[in-house]
């Protein structure tokens with residue numbers, strides 16, 4: 001199947017309110033163009049270096065999503081154009097995004113990355129860490145970021161029950177935070193969860209954004 005056919009196939013299984021983000025990491029710009037011509041306007045990259053290399057070569061109406069771990073010293077390079085940062089996992093990072101966004105007079109949509117997988121290696125905040133962040137005076141003073149929701153990655157496993165438990169826990173945390181911290185914040189509405197292997201399950205559990213690479217572009221090199 002071509003990239004275009006794969007996208008059409010995936011779109012059929014995704015409800016209208018769920019955004020498909022095509023994860024183009026490691027893929028050449030030619031592949032991104034192909035997905036673009038199939039109608040995709042949201043792309044996800046996990047490395048700043050690669051994003052900076054591709055972005056100038058591609059159409060300006062693409063919305064670029066940073067989905068991978070972000071180092072504070074690289075924030076300044078992406079803040080002028082990035083559409084959303086999914087991988088905010090510390091107050092330090094959030095305040096650096098705010099600082100750089102202030103300089104270019106932007107408000108950057110961000111998601112808090114929550115640790116939902118049982119695997120030790122995954123990034124993300126625990127429930128306690130996220131609550132501490134949202135309760136802090138520093139966070140409340142930040143005017144150039146906006147927390148639009150939560151992001152999480154489930155354990156890489158064939159155990160669908162476990163993956164469902166992890167996605168459901170992210171959905172519950174989202175509801176809890178919405179009531180506790182964003183009662184008057186209609187912008188807090190996104191749950192970014194689901195990848196090639198588990199996006200259908202993620203949608204059943206309340207995902208609003210799925211990040212799909214392999215099922216669109218094939219196995220990564």
Ligand SMILES: *Cc1c(COP(=O)(O)O)cnc(C)c1O
Nearest residue numbers: 023046067195196211212213214
């Ligand atoms: C690579 C990546 C994806 C896409 O993974 P696939 O299994 O190729 O669909 C989604 N989210 C993040 C954070 C990634 O790094």
